[in-house]
Structures are given as C-alpha cells and as structure tokens.
Amino acid sequence: MQENIKMAVQNLGRELRSIEALLRDAASKKDHDHQFRVWIQNVRDQAYAIEDVLDLFRLDQESVWRRLKMRHSINNLIQDIDQSLQNIQRTKERYRSMASYSTNAGNNTYFHVRVAPLFIGNVDTVGIEEPTNKLVSWALEPKQRLEVMFVVGMAGLGKTTLVHSVYERVKQNFDCHVWTTASKSKTKLEILWTLLVEEFGCTITQGADVVALTHKLRKFLHNKRYVIILDDLWVKDVWESIRLALPNGKDSRIIITTRRGDIANSCRDDDSIDIHKLQPLSPERAEQLFYKKAFSRNGRCPSGLEEVSKSILQKCDGLPLGIIEIGRLLSIKAPTKNEWKILHDSLESELRSSGELSNIMKVLSASYNDLPYHLKYCFLYMTIFPESNPVKRRRLIRLWIAEGFVIEKRGKTLEEVGEEYLNELIDRSLIKANEMDFDGRPTNVGVHSLMLKMILSVSHEENFCTVCTGAARKLTGNTRRLSIQKEDFDVSQDLPCVRTFFSFGIGKVRIGSNFKLLKVLDIQGTPLEEFPSVITDLLLLRYLSLRNTNIRSIPSSLGDLHHLETLDLKQTLVTKVPKAVLQLEKLRHLLVYRYNMESVLPFDIVQGFKAPKRIGALKNLQKLSFVKASGQHRMSRQHRMIQGLENLTQLRKLGIVELAKEDGTSLCHAIVKMRNLHSLNVTSLNMEVPLELDAMTNPPPLLQRLYLKGPLERFPQWVSSLHDLVRIRLKWSSLTEDNPIAALEDLPNLMELQLLDAYTGDQFDFNKGKFQKLKILDLQQLEQLKSIIMEEGTLPCLQKLIISHCSKLVRVPRGIDKLIHLQMLLLHDMPEPFVTRLRKNCGRLRHLVHHIPCIHSYNQGQLEDLS
Numbered sequence: 105m106q107e108n109i110k111m112a113v114q115n116l117g118r119e120l121r122s123i124e125a126l127l128r129d130a131a132s133k134k135d136h137d138h139q140f141r142v143w144i145q146n147v148r149d150q151a152y153a154i155e156d157v158l159d160l161f162r163l164d165q166e167s168v169w170r171r172l173k174m175r176h177s178i179n180n181l182i183q184d185i186d187q188s189l190q191n192i193q194r195t196k197e198r199y200r201s202m203a204s205y206s207t208n209a210g211n212n213t214y215f216h217v218r219v220a221p222l223f224i225g226n227v228d229t230v231g232i233e234e235p236t237n238k239l240v241s242w243a244l245e246p247k248q249r250l251e252v253m254f255v256v257g258m259a260g261l262g263k264t265t266l267v268h269s270v271y272e273r274v275k276q277n278f279d280c281h282v283w284t285t286a287s288k289s290k291t292k293l294e295i296l297w298t299l300l301v302e303e304f305g306c307t308i309t310q311g312a313d314v315v316a317l318t319h320k321l322r323k324f325l326h327n328k329r330y331v332i333i334l335d336d337l338w339v340k341d342v343w344e345s346i347r348l349a350l351p352n353g354k355d356s357r358i359i360i361t362t363r364r365g366d367i368a369n370s371c372r373d374d375d376s377i378d379i380h381k382l383q384p385l386s387p388e389r390a391e392q393l394f395y396k397k398a399f400s401r402n403g404r405c406p407s408g409l410e411e412v413s414k415s416i417l418q419k420c421d422g423l424p425l426g427i428i429e430i431g432r433l434l435s436i437k438a439p440t441k442n443e444w445k446i447l448h449d450s451l452e453s454e455l456r457s458s459g460e461l462s463n464i465m466k467v468l469s470a471s472y473n474d475l476p477y478h479l480k481y482c483f484l485y486m487t488i489f490p491e492s493n494p495v496k497r498r499r500l501i502r503l504w505i506a507e508g509f510v511i512e513k514r515g516k517t518l519e520e521v522g523e524e525y526l527n528e529l530i531d532r533s534l535i536k537a538n539e540m541d542f543d544g545r546p547t548n549v550g551v552h553s554l555m556l557k558m559i560l561s562v563s564h565e566e567n568f569c570t571v572c573t574g575a576a577r578k579l580t581g582n583t584r585r586l587s588i589q590k591e592d593f594d595v596s597q598d599l600p601c602v603r604t605f606f607s608f609g610i611g612k613v614r615i616g617s618n619f620k621l622l623k624v625l626d627i628q629g630t631p632l633e634e635f636p637s638v639i640t641d642l643l644l645l646r647y648l649s650l651r652n653t654n655i656r657s658i659p660s661s662l663g664d665l666h667h668l669e670t671l672d673l674k675q676t677l678v679t680k681v682p683k684a685v686l687q688l689e690k691l692r693h694l695l696v697y698r699y700n701m702e703s704v705l706p707f708d709i710v711q712g713f714k715a716p717k718r719i720g721a722l723k724n725l726q727k728l729s730f731v732k733a734s735g736q737h738r739m740s741r742q743h744r745m746i747q748g749l750e751n752l753t754q755l756r757k758l759g760i761v762e763l764a765k766e767d768g769t770s771l772c773h774a775i776v777k778m779r780n781l782h783s784l785n786v787t788s789l790n791m792e793v794p795l796e797l798d799a800m801t802n803p804p805p806l807l808q809r810l811y812l813k814g815p816l817e818r819f820p821q822w823v824s825s826l827h828d829l830v831r832i833r834l835k836w837s838s839l840t841e842d843n844p845i846a847a848l849e850d851l852p853n854l855m856e857l858q859l860l861d862a863y864t865g866d867q868f869d870f871n872k873g874k875f876q877k878l879k880i881l882d883l884q885q886l887e888q889l890k891s892i893i894m895e896e897g898t899l900p901c902l903q904k905l906i907i908s909h910c911s912k913l914v915r916v917p918r919g920i921d922k923l924i925h926l927q928m929l930l931l932h933d934m935p936e937p938f939v940t941r942l943r944k945n946c947g948r949l950r951h952l953v954h955h956i957p958c959i960h961s962y963n964q965g966q967l968e969d970l971s
Contacts, residue, residue, distance in 0.1 A: 113161045120154045123147060128477040148566065152584065156601055157181050159621045163643055230396065231389035231424070232266045239270045239380065243331065243357045244277060249376060250350065252358040254368035257382035258533035258552060259467045260425025263361040264335055266382060270359065271333050278356070279328040280304065286360075287336045292345040296321060299332075299346075314345060321349040330356045337362040338474060343371060363471050366531035384422025391417060393424065397431025399439075412444045419451060421553045429464050452557045468558045471534055481509050482525050483534055486551045487563040487571065488587045490608050494538045494548035499649075501526060502670050502693060506624050506647035507604065518692075519726060519756070542856050542880055543830050569604075588613060620644075628652045628672070640664055651675055651695075663687035673713075674698065680714040686721050694722070697730040697759065707791050707813065707836060712761040720748030728752065729759030733767055734789055750774040757783040763814075764789050768796030776802050783807075788814025791836055812837065819847045830855045837862040849874035858882040866890040866912070870919075872897040884908040884932075894919030901925060908932035915941060921952040929953060931961040939963075942970055 130144050160181070229236070242253060255263050268283075275281035284298050296317040300306040304324055308317070330353055337343055337360050350358065362368060368379050385393065394417055396403045405413050416434075420426040430447075433454075437443045447454065454461040475483060482504055489495050501522035504510050510522045529535040530546065534555065537546035551559070563569045569585035579586070585604035591611035604624040607613045613630050615638060622642045628651035639648065640661040648665070649672035656677040662668075663684030670693040671685075678696055685691070696713040712730035719731070733746055747770050749758075755778050763771060763786055775781065781804035788795045794815040803822045810823065813835040819842035823832070830853050834844060837859075844859060845868050855877050866888050872895040879901055883889070890912045902923050907913065907930075914937045920926070931939065939961050941949040953959060959970035 110161075113158060116154050116157055120151060120158070123151045123154070127151065145566070149582075152567070152582065152601070153181070153184070156621065159644060163620060229265060229269050230393040231385040232262060232269065235266055235380065235382065236269045236273075239266070239359070240273050242378075243270060243274045243359075246355055248354055250352045250356045250358070252360065252371075252377040254371070254377070254379045255359060255361045255382060256365045256368050256379055256533065257363070258423075258536075258555070259363055259471050260423050260464065260554075261382050261384065261533075262424040263363075263382055265424070267333055267335065267359050267361050271331070274357075275331060278331045280325070281331045283333040283335065285335045286342055287338065292342050293317065295334075295342060295346060296349060299349075300324065318345070318349040322351050325349075325351050325353060325356075327353070328356075329353055332358050334358065334360040337367065338364060340364075340367045340370060343367070363533045364531070365533060366528055369531060385424060385427070386422070387417070390420065390422050390427055394420070394427045394431045397428055398434045400435055406439060408441055409439060409444055412441060412448055416444070416448055419448075419553045419557075423552060423554055425467055426464055426554045429461055433460055452560065455554070455557050456561055464554060465558055465561075468555055469562075471532065472559065472562065475532070475534075478509065478511060479525060479529060481507070481568070483529055484559055484563050484566075484568050485509070486535065486556065487560050487569050488585065488604070488606055489550075490589050491550075491553060491556055493608060494550050496548050497523075497526065497546050500549065503624060503626075503647060505692075506669055517726065517754075517756070623647065623667075625649070635659060643667070646670070646690075648672065658682065660684040666690065669693065671695070678713060679711070681716065683716045683718075686716055686718055688722065690724060691722050692724055693727045694725060695727065695729055697761075705791070707787075710759075710761055710787065712759070715745055717745040718748060719745055720751035723751055723754065725752050725755055727757040728755060729757065729785070730761045730787075731759065732762045733760050733771070734762035734764060746770045746774060748774075750777040753777055753779065755781055757781075759785040761787045762789050763787065763795065765793055765796045769799040772797055772799035775804065776800060778804050779806070780804070781807055783809040783811075785809075785811040786813070791815070811835075818842060819844060823847065824850070826851065828853055832856075833858040833860070834862040835860040839863045840865075843868075845870065852876065854878055856880040856882075859884070859886065861885040861887070864888050868892045870894040870898040870917075875899050875902075877901055880904045880906075882906040882908075883910060886910045887912065889913050892917035894923065896922050899923055904928045904930070906930045906932070907934060909934075911935060914938050916949055916952055921955070924955065926956050928958045929956050929960075931959075933963060934961065939968070939970075944970065 127144070127148060239253065239255075242251075255267055257263050271281070271283060282299060282304070284295060286295055293314055296314065297308065300308055300317060300321055306320060306324060308320065312320070332350070334343070334346065343360065350356075360368075365379075365381070371377060372379060384390075391413075392403075394413065395405050398413070399405060416430060417427070420430065430451075434444060434447065437447070451461070453459055455465045456462065459465075472480065472483065485500070485504065485507070486495070501510075501519055504522050504525065505518045510518045510525065512518065513521050526535065526546075526549070530537055530549070535549050535551060537548075538550050539547045541547050560571065563571075567582060567584060569587055570579060570583045571587045571589060572579075573589045579599060581599065582601050583599055584601055586599070586602055586606065588605075588607040598618045600618065601621065602619050603621055605615065605619060605622060605626070606624075607627040607630050611631070613627055615636070619625075619642060621644060623644055624647040625639065625642065625645060626647065626649040628649045630653060632650065632653040632655055635650070635655045635658050637659070639645070640659060643664060644667055645665050646667050647670045648668060649670070651672050652675045654677060655673075658673070658678060658681060660682045661684070662671075662682070663686070665688065667690055668688045669690055671688070671691065672693070673696045675698045676696075677698070681694075681696060685694075698711050699709055700711050701709070710730055712732045715731045719728075731745070746767050749771070750773065752758075758775070758778070758781060760771065765788075771786070775784065784804075784807060786795060786797070791814070794817050795812060797812070797816075797820045798818060800820060800822045803826060806828055807826050808828050809831045810826070810829060811833045813833075814837070816834075816837040816839055819839055823829075824847050829851050832848065832854065833856075835858075837844070839862060843865060844863055848854060848857065849871060854875065857875075857878060857880070859882070861884070863886060867890065868883075870893065875898060878899055881899070881902060881904070883892075883906065885908065887910070889910050892913070894917050896919060898919070903925055905917075905920075905923075905926060905928070909932060912935075914935050916938070941947050942953055942959065942961075944950060953970075957971065961968045961970055
C-alpha cells in the first residue's frame with residue numbers, strides 16, 4: 105500500500121505542474137468570459153486539493169505515529185482528485201475552444217479602460233498646474249537635439265490628463281505634432297501605420313512591413329521639429345521600434361505616459377531621456393477636486409458632511425480617478441450623512457464589475473492583469489496586511505520565500521531574487537515605497553487604498569486569503585490563508601487547508617492542532633507569555649514569528665520543525681536558544697534580540713542571545729543576530745562558538761554583542777571566510793573593553809554596512825579598503841591617534857557616516873574632492889572637537905548634517921555655505937554661542953546657512969526652528 109500511495113503522489117506532483125502551466129497560460133490572456141473564469145476556478149480548486157495531498161504525504165513522512173491513519177485519508181483524497189481530474193479531462197477540449205474564443209475579446213474591454221482617464225483628462229486639471237508648467241518649460245527649451253520624457257505613475261493618477269494639458273499648450277510651436285495611444289492591443293506595426301497614415305496623411309504600400317514603415321517615418325520627419333505623444337505604453341519593444349523611426353530632429357520632443365516604471369528605467373540609457381514621476385494630489389488639492397465634483401454648484405462642503413468627506417478622501421489617497429468618480433457618484437445622491445455613509449461603507453462592493461464605481465476597477469485591474477504569473481501572488485500577498493500597517497521590506501521578502509513564490513535563479517540567493525520582485529512591483533506602480541532608506545531602498549511598503557480594495561476582491565475570488573476584521577465572518581473548510589485583524593480570535597472549527605496564519609489584533613489568539621498543514625505563522629504583537637506548545641506539532645512550518653511577545657524561552661521540541669527557514673524572536677525575552685535548533689538545517693534567518701529601552705547606558709541597548717557552540721552547523725544561515733560572544737577563557741564554550749562561525753559562508757548579515765578582547769582575533773578569522781557578508785555589527789563586552797579587530801587581513805569584499813561599538817586602540821586598516829561600504833557607524837571608539845575622517849575619506853561609495861564619541865582630537869578636516877557620495881554626516885558626543893573645516897569641493901552630495909553634544913564646538917563648520925545640496929541641519933544640545941550665531945535676523949553667521957531649507961535646534965528636547 106505504501107508504494108502504491110507513493111507512486112500516486114508522484115503522479116499527482118506531475119499533474120500539479122501541468123495544472124500550474126495551464127493556470128499560468130490562462131493568466132497571461134487577460135480577458136475571459138464568465139464561463140471560462142468559472143472553469144479556471146474549478147481547475148485552481150483541484151490544484152489546491154493536490155497541494156493538500158502532497159503536504160499530507162510530507163507530513164506522513166515526518167511523523168511515524170500518524171502514518172497508518174493518514175495513509176487511509178491520503179488514499180481517499182487521491183481517489184477524489186482522480187475522479188475530478190477525469191471530469192476535467194472530459195471537458196478539456198470544449199474549454200480549450202472557450203479559452204481561444206475568450207482571448208479575442210480582450211481589446212474591447214481594454215478600450216473602455218482607456219476611455220475613462222482620457223475623458224477625465226479633458227475636464228479636470230486641479231493639482232497638476234506645477235508639473236504642467238515644468239513639462240511645458242522642458243518641451244520649449246532649446247536643446248538642439250531630440251529629447252524624451254517618460255511620465256510615470258500608477259493607474260488613475262492623471263498621467264494622460266497632465267500630458268494632454270502640456271500637449272495643448274506646446275503643439276503649435278512645432279512643425280508637426282501627433283498624439284497616439286500605444287495600449288496593449290496595438291502592435292509596433294499598428295502604431296507606425298497610425299502615425300504615418302492616420303496622423304501624417306502619408307500614402308503607404310499595402311503589406312508594408314516594420315522596416316519599410318520605419319524608413320518612411322524617418323524620411324517624413326527629416327529636418328522637421330516635431331512633438332509626439334505616446335500615451336499608455338506597456339511594452340518596451342514597442343518604444344524601441346518607434347525610437348528607431350525617429351530622427352534626431354532639432355529641438356524635437358517625445359512624451360510617453362506609462363504605468364511601467366521598469367520600462368522607463370530600462371530605456372533611460374543616455375541624458376536625452378528623462379523620467380517625471382507623477383505624485384498623488386496633496387490633501388488640500390484632493391479636497392478641492394472632490395468638492396468640485398461632489399458639490400458642483402459652489403464647490404463647498406455642507407457642515408454636516410465634512411467628517412464623512414474626509415474619511416472618503418482618506419480612502420482615495422490623492423488618486424484623481426478615485427476622487428472624480430466617487431465625487432460624481434455622490435453629486436447625484438442626496439447630500440445626507442446616511443446616504444454618504446452607505447457609500448463609504450460599501451466602497452469595496454461598488455468597485456466590483458457590477459458596481460457604480462466599476463470604472464475605477466477597470467483602470468486599476470489592468471495593471472494587475474499585466475503582471476507575470478509569479479508576481480501576481482506576490483502582489484496579492486499585500487491583502488494579508490491591514491491598510492494602516494506598513495510592511496517591512498525584509499519581512500515581506502522572507503514571507504514570499506516561505507510561501508514558495510520566489511523562483512530560484514542561478515548565482516543569486518532567494519532573498520536577492522525576492523528583492524528584484526519587489527522592485528519590479530514598485531516600478532510597475534503597484535506597490536508604493538512608504539519610506540526610503542539612505543541608499544534608495546524602501547524600508548517599508550504598502551498599497552494604495554483603492555488598489556488594495558481591488559486586490560481584496562481578486563483575493564476573495566481566487567480563495568487566496570480570508571481577512572477577518574471586526575465583523576463576524578464565517579470561515580470555510582477550504583480557507584488557505586487567514587489574516588486576523590480583530591481583537592480576539594478563537595479557531596473552534598476545523599480548518600484543515602490553512603497554510604498561512606497572521607494576527608494583527610491586540611487581543612489573544614487561540615490556535616488549536618487543526619492547522620496541521622501550516623507553513624507560515626506570524627502572530628507578532630499578541631499578548632503571549634509562554635511559547636504555544638501546539639507550534640511544535642506544525643511539522644511543515646517554514647516561517648515562525650513571535651516578535652514583540654513576552655515569551656521567555658523556546659522548547660527543545662522546536663528542533664522537530666525541520667522545514668523552518670525563519671525564526672523571528674526579536675523583541676521577546678528569549679536570551680538563549682536550545683541545542684535542538686541545530687537540527688533546523690534549512691534555517692536562513694535566526695533573529696533573537698531586543699532593544700532594552702530601559703537600559704541606563706545606550707551602550708547596552710541591544711540584548712542578544714546565547715547560541716549553541718555548534719551554531720556554525722547551520723550552513724544555510726543568511727542572517728544571524730545578535731549572538732552573545734562573552735566567554736571566560738580561550739577554551740570556553742563561547743570561544744568555540746566564535747571559531748565555528750567560519751562555517752557560515754552563506755551569511756549576509758551578522759550581529760555580535762559582548763565580544764571580549766581576546767576573542768577578537770578568532771572572530772576576524774571567522775569573518776574572513778564569509779565572502780558574501782553584506783552587514784557586520786560588532787559590540788565589545790563593555791565600554792572599557794576594546795575591540796581587537798586588526799587581524800582582518802582580507803575582509804569580505806561585498807561588505808556594505810559596518811557597525812562597530814566599543815573602544816578602538818587603533819583604527820582597523822582593512823576598513824579603508826571596503827570598496828562597497830555605504831554606511832559606517834563608529835560608537836564609543838575613543839580613537840586618539842587615528843583620525844577616522846582621514847581613514848574614510850577615499851571610500852568611493854560611502855553614503856552615511858556616524859561618529860559618536862569616536863575621536864578625541866579637536867579638529868576634522870574634510871579635504872577637497874573627498875567623500876564624493878556621502879549624503880548623511882552624523883557627529884555626536886565629540887567632547888574635544890573645536891573646529892570643522894570643509895574645503896570647497898568636499899562632500900558634494902551631502903543632504904543631512906547632524907551635530908549633537910559637541911560642547912567645545914562654538915561655530916558652524918567652515919565651508920558649510922558651499923554645500924549646495926544640504927537640505928537639513930539638525931543640532932542637539934549644542935553650546936549657546938553656536939546656536940546664537942545661526943539665529944534669524946541677529947545671527948552673525950546666518951548668511952552661511954541661509955540656503956539650507958530645514959534647520960532645527962533641540963535643547964533638552966525643546967525644538968527651536970531656525971529655518
């Protein structure tokens with residue numbers, strides 16, 4: 105029986121791959137009739153059923169005591185699936201013809217998607233006056249060459265509206281002008297034909313190919329000054345072919361609108377091509393546009409509707425399409441609180457295909473439909489998170505990996521591929537970066553409110569995720585992902601298919617043993633005091649986050665979770681992990697630390713964990729933070745642990761705390777073996793014990809971030825050779841002889857430098873031509889520092905300067921007036937003479953900083969705005 109089941113399971117695996125290929129093919133054909141969509145959903149249900157059987161079989165292999173009972177269940181399920189697949193087989197030919205028929209119906213639907221923004225664009229220009237003037241100036245400025253501008257932004261943002269406004273103002277200044285739409289339904293040949301025949305009135309030989317049309321267009325435009333608008337570009341290849349047909353006409357201009365920032369970025373291969381990223385409307389402009397549409401008579405909101413109006417505007421999030429469509433709908437409804445609240449509460453249903461706001465859905469869904477199959481699930485994953493919860497970039501990528509969404513690429517880690525996925529979704533204007541790091545990468549991301557409502561509808565239709573909010577919601581037995589966004593939740597019913605469980609509430613969450621196929625469990629922030637024992641029975645678990653809970657320990661039975669890839673215990677009270685964790689051979693991310701905000705000394709703020717001495721056996725680790733390295737003598741357990749770190753050759757990020765001086769050399773020897781390390785964070789045993797890191801003769805060549813906390817007797821020479829270093833923070837280094845500024849000034853990619861009590865000298869010299877990429881300079885607690893000299897030509901990219909608790913520094917850095925890109929000067933508890941000289945009206949040195957937009961001085965927490 106066992107061999108028969110094994111063979112049947114293998115056959116199911118092959119069948120699943122075939123079904124996935126079918127689903128991928130169906131997803132690439134954008135528009136289908138209702139019958140075809142129903143059939144695809146039935147096929148997807150069978151794919152889910154096969155996944156259940158495959159996971160049950162894996163569970164069967166993991167646990168001996170379950171096998172006899174489970175094999176009978178697996179056998180029954182396989183028989184059910186076989187019967188369902190036979191039914192699908194019998195109707196395959198019929199539905200194949202349906203698929204063929206349905207894919208020809210897409211163009212008409214897409215036409216309607218384009219009509220809405222084009223129509224709106226001819227009516228309202230509220231909030232786009234500034235970008236309009238900017239693009240008009242660009243279009244008319246004499247440049248003696250052809251220039252191209254990509255106008256990029258999410259669906260419904262008003263790209264067509266903006267460019268139409270520009271086009272109407274500038275077209276008369278050119279010898280010839282044309283507007284053409286390059287939507288997905290058009291080929292290169294069709295667009296070239298449109299330009300030549302319909303727009304320029306040329307005569308074309310029947311059957312002319314792309315090459316002939318290209319020659320004809322080049323000849324027609326030769327010696328002409330022209331402006332061409334290419335609206336709604338979706339495919340790079342279309343632009344590349346048209347580009348070949350455009351001669352480098354004197355002062356000619358091309359403007360292209362697209363949602364696809366990835367295409368715009370890839371086409372920007374010289375300085376004649378630029379990108380204008382269109383932003384959502386400001387709250388003030390959004391309100392003005394909304395009131396203009398909702399209250400067309402006078403554009404003013406009645407006093408009783410202000411609160412609900414603000415709530416609706418919040419959901420529109422500055423998106424003109426949403427503001428206009430919702431405003432129009434409200435303009436024909438009774439202006440009563442009740443009527444408006446009904447619409448507010450039913451927005452999600454009104455956005456669906458049969459609702460009164462379906463035009464919004466058509467425009468937004470075109471971006472989702474254009475996604476490759478592997479990115480659709482990555483994007484749908486955003487439905488798991490509450491709208492008000494920004495998602496950390498690294499967390500999202502780790503979750504995608506645990507779900508199996510990220511496809512391996514030769515020469516890249518799964519995390520690097522996941523980063524590419526996220527960047528593409530951002531470039532496609534689907535996911536938005538809420539907050540950017542100094543190096544241009546997003547720290548956290550989110551989705552526009554109306555876009556979220558659109559993908560929630562798709563998620564529900566495809567049984568991707570069930571979201572439980574305050575209202576009671578009945579769960580079905582085939583629920584696959586659960587997102588709990590209410591205070592208390594108790595799973596009393598059997599949910600055998602759940603793979604993913606999230607809790608975002610502040611109340612208690614009780615989960616039983618009915619989640620046996622669970623792969624992702626994220627219940628961070630819940631009021632847990634003890635590790636839930638049921639977790640160790642979840643043998644297929646890949647991702648476990650108990651972050652921000654009050655658990656104090658984890659059991660040895662955690663070692664049974666052989667598929668675990670991420671263990672996130674950040675901000676818990678766990679200070680030690682059991683030896684059993686060494687059984688987790690697939691573990692990639694081990695995060696066990698907390699920030700102790702009650703610590704008297706900021707030096708002790710990071711509390712790490714005691715690791716097993718053979719932690720180096722976890723050879724798949726990508727991230728390890730923060731390991732306690734403290735030991736009493738050379739043969740101590742912790743010393744052997746440090747030596748064993750050299751086996752972690754795949755490590756990208758390493759955090760070490762409580763490093764004794766005598767262990768420094770061993771740590772250096774281990775780090776030298778970590779050729780893929782990107783981030784290193786090392787803290788000494790205490791403020792009196794120096795970091796001994798001179799033995800790093802050949803440091804990791806890819807190191808980008810370096811954090812050293814503790815006394816340094818000498819500046820480590822190897823740091824000056826780190827070509828890729830973008831950030832370095834030196835805290836309590838107390839260097840006496842070696843000036844860190846001189847040691848770091850030639851690093852070609854350094855963007856952020858923080859020195860906190862790092863140097864005991866009295867002067868910093870920033871020499872001409874040095875620190876070419878530095879954006880952030882943070883100088884704190886440099887008690888002996890008296891003078892900062894910045895020569896002309898130094899720090900050309902500096903945007904933010906922080907000077908804090910430098911008691912002997914009584915004047916701003918000499919040469920600060922030459923830092924033309926400096927946007928922010930922040931001062932914390934600086935001497936009164938320093939601040940007085942910068943004050944408006946009376947400050948003697950005010951003229952040196954008048955070009956800085958933001959100047960804030962804090963004295964014992966009290967802000968004084970010197971801007």
